[in-house]
Amino acid sequence: MELLFGISYTNKDDVIYMLVNPETGVPEADFNVSTLDEEGNPTGQVEIIGWLYQYYNTELKDDTFAKLKKNVKITKERIPAATQLFTPDWIVRYMVENSVGRIWIEHLRAVDPSTDEKVTAERFGWKYYLPEAEQEEAVNVKLAEIRTTYKDLKATDITCIDPCMGSGHILIAMFDVLMDIYESAGYDKREAAFEIVEHNIHGLDIDQRAYQLAYFAVMMKGRGYNRRFLRGRDGKLEPKVYAIVESNEINRNHLQFFGKHMNDTERTQVQTQIEILLNTFTDAREYGSILNVDECDWDKLEQFVEDLDTDGQLSFESVGSEETQASLRKLVRVAKNLGQKYDAVVTNPPYMGASGMGAKLSKYVKDNFPDSKSDLFAVFIEKCSLMAKKNAYQAMITQHSWMFLSSFEKLRGNLLNMDIINMVHLGARAFEEIGGEVVQTTSFVIRNSHIEKFNGVYCRLIEPTTQQGKEKMFLNCENRYYAEHDTFSKIPGNPITYWVGEKVFWAFENCPSLKTIAHARSGAKTGKNEIFIMNWWEVIYEDIGFNIKTYEECLKDTHKWYPHNKGGNFRNWYGNRELVVRFEHGGEKIREYAQKNGNAFDINATDVFFHEGLTWTALTSYKNSFRYSPAGCVFDTNKGPMMFNTSHDVLMYLLALMVSPVAQFILKALNQSLSLQNGDVDKVPVILDKNNLEKIVGQVERIIALVKSDYDESELSFDFCFRVGSKKYCKAEYENLREKKEIDFKEIKSISEELNMFFINLYDLKDVLIPDVAEKDIASCCEIPDEIQYVKSFISYAVGCIFGRYSLDVNGLVYAGGEWDDSKYVSFAADKDNIIPICDDEYFEDDIVGLFVEFVKTVYGADTLEENLDFIANALGNKGDTSREVIRNYFLKDFYADHLKVYQKRPIYWLFDSGKQNGFKALIYMHRYDADTVGRVRTDYLHRAQKYVETAMQSAQYTIDNASSASEKSKATKAVTKYTKQLAEMKIYDEAIAHIANQRIEIDLDDGVKVNYAKFHGIEVAQEGKKALKVDLLAKI
Secondary structure (H helix, E strand, O other), rough: OOOOOOOOOOOOOOOHHHOOOOOOOOOOHHHHHOOOOOOOEEOHHHHHHHHHHHHHHHHHHHHHHHHHHHOEEEOOOHHHHHOOOOOOHHHHHHHOOHHHHHHHHHHHHHHOOOOOOHHHHHHHOOOOOOOOOOOHHHHHHHHHHHHHOOOOOOOOHHOOOEEEOOHHHHHHHHHHHHHHHHHOOOOHHHHHHHHHHHHHEEEEEEHHHHHHHHHHHHHHHHHHHHOOOOHHHOOOOOOEEOOOOOOOOOOOHHHHHHHOOOHHHHHHHHHHHHHHHHHHHHOOOHHHHHHHOOOOHHHHHHHHHHHOOOOOOOOOOOOOHHHHHHHHHHHHHHHHHHHHHHEEEEOOOOEHHHEEEOOOHHHHHHHHOOOOOOHHHHHHHHHHHHHHEEEEEEEEEEEEEHOHHHHHHHHHHOOOEEEEEEEEEEEEOOOOOOOOOOOOOEEEEEEEOOOOOEEEEHHHHHHHHHHHHHHHHHHHOOOOOEEEHHHHHOOOOOOOOOOOOOHHHHHHHHHHHHHHHHEEEOOOOOOOOHHHEEEEEOOOHEOOOOOOOHHHHHHHHOOOOEEOOOOOOOOOOOOOOOOEEEEEHHHHHHHHHHHHHOOEEEEOOOOOOOOOOOOOOEEOOOOOOEEEEEOEEEOOOOOOOEEOOOHHHHHHHHHHHHHHHHEEEHHHHHHOOEOHHHHHHHHOOOOHHHHHHHHHHHHHHHHHHHHHHHHHOOOOOOOOOOOOOOOOHHHHHHHHHHHHHHHHHHHHHHHHHHHHHHHHHHOOOOOOOOOOOOOOHOOOOOOOOHHHHHHHHHHHHHHHHHHHHOOOOEEEOOOOOOOOOHHHHOOOOOOOOOOOOOOOOOOOOOHHHHHHHHHHHHHHHHHHHHHHHHHHHHHOOOOOOOOOHHHHHHHHHHHHHHHHHHHOOOOEEEEOOOOOOOOEEEEHHHHHHHOOOHHHHHHHHHHHHHHHHHHHHHHHHHHHHHOOHHHHHHHHHHHHHHHHHHHHHHHHHHHHHHHHHHHHHOOOHHHHHHHHHHHHHHHHEEEEEEEEEEEEEOOOO
């Protein structure tokens, strides 16, 4: 037995002695995993072993996942670290009590049919045990027949295994439940501890370290019940827990020396079985417990291995035969654990998607478990069912995706041929150490039997966001559902939709699917999104083709870019129209690039490209949001699919349905993962109420109009329009807008809830759903701005007018590339040279604060200027003694960060920035950039700024030399320090900007902001005797 330590009760240097010695060892109570602290939390040392194992693996686990992101497959050495996860204690107790514990309760019920399940479980202290659901009489008859098979059961007959035992958490829970069983059968605890290890508990793991810890945990658990446990009984004590072993190094030539005292027939049969096992266990650690081991005569195999006879001769051929014998012993023990069947199979299997599997594991899974090949946890669901006896139990915790995804449909079909006794549907955050929505789990108990109309118990614990919250909901018996598994087949794909009502099942059986009305379609796959998909504001606006109606029209069109749907943030009804795809001549460039570089691409949805339809966000941890998409758009292959119907009215009706809680309820029944599939959308049953069609269409179109109005107030909208100047005061305009938004908000909410109620009644889900719409859902499509939001939007619009992107004389976007037209800027002239300095003082005539003040005066008039500046400054809340100082500080410190946030780190205004000392800052407008822009920034602004700072420093120095006031001298001294730092910063910056100015760099807006922005970063400046300094001309994004 290869352990981390030796086992010795007498050797004072041995870890076992140190642990169990009554004077110096661990206190007796700490061996009891059920020992609780004052708050009721387990404090026993055995459970802590699991946490130690998880901690031990942390570094390797992190490194493994880092490699996986780089497409490095997980090797067999890294599988344990990549897949280990410590199962919360209450979930372990649930699984064990409802499998191992249930076996004994079934025995007691068979002996005495009047035995009450609930009372019996409570007497044992099994608080996570779920009594069987009420059944029809015919089902009860079948259950009684199964129960009779347990009538003569003895405690020593119950065999149970955890094939992925990790550090042994489930094994020690089995130990506790089995101890309860043995005590009820009249056993003494001390004797029962030996019986449990000898007869009942089995375990396997792929990891040697896990095996050592599990072995130790079982031994210590036994020691908790029997102080003499480690000394054994009738010889050496040997728990049946093992690490998976490989046969690669076993010398097969040595087999000739084994089994010589067996008769020829027996020896031949056993040798054949040994050879099969050796073949099976080649590279076994690649596969672990999913290895399929054929039934063998285990007694004969053990006899064969122990019968080593080299005729007392040490020969060249026999050298090492003792090592071979030791290896064969391990191999046969592991094989026996894998090959025999059990009354209870309980485990938390590894979670590993097919993409992370190594080549050998991937092939083995595809060859042996084709119905569950998508993930290793699903493979284990199938494998564990093979390890269970007829009418035996299988209890697991896995990711819940097998319940819904189409890739597990065959697996679900297989499982529905067994009886789901109960399920604890946990959802996200069942494990404290895993945050977020990615790992969503379910724990369940299945019996290897099939009884028609069997009713299972389902506990829906999705809503609580903590492990403790889920446990509390379980113990309070909240959210319990009862469902016949036969009803799941009424929904296409057999999803485990235990919580949906009879009306929903009726709808699936009797109503047309959405696919027959508006088939969900996948669109364009470019093969290189970073080249072919951009935010629309990154490219030249005139190059975007709007109002294209068909693919055939696109083939003849001369534009490069077209609006593109690709999901986006949660927003119902309308919006998320921010992307464009390079699709000239029907995707000509995409084809050319793919053919040249070997990229996969798909532009086959040509029959529906540019058609009016509905689109949605397919990948989300929140609800799926659905939106109207007017004609003129291309759409994405998976993140922004679309559905189409030639009738506008039908589309409006379907949009109302899909936004409603009814569709959301059904979609969650079909798929509870983060990624909604087109096939799931296609399955939604549609009850089309033609009598109310006209009314619903009118309501939906009204909501769309209101939501579009809100969306168009954002600079990210194609149709952006920011209205100013209708009042004399900026504050009055804000209050006017806020009042309008509040009215719109209430109207959208009212109509939405009326539509929701209509569909709830139509689908008869009044007892399940409510029509209320969360305010945050309305706010996502009709936001009521506060003062600071409004003011920041106003400032952004003002900067746009200063640069000529917008104009007070023309609604919407005025210039984003193309031909410049001065006649569009009459009321307020755009800046001439496309460079706006941001300084900590007003050094330039076109200083940004001066231009902003002039803009406010133009919009609202000179007589209200100061009031308007005060309102703006108060909303911003920056430091400053005057409104102009507050506004200046905003431009210096916060404006660009806000701009990056609004434009999603793809800015249209670029900030030349010398560094943290604020020596020099200047904005330019990307769409007006030319090859001489950098040169003008340097000569016309940077050099002049340096002179201004030098002059200011000389003035401050004069004050220091001549002022009599101490406070004036102190203030001037601080100013000199600041100016000195600024000049040093600007000197280095000047060297870097000179390098780029001389190159006269051109930019290509078709490459997008990211590529063009990078041309001005990482400029090397030589330093005498030092490594060259890298300088970024533009502020980081």
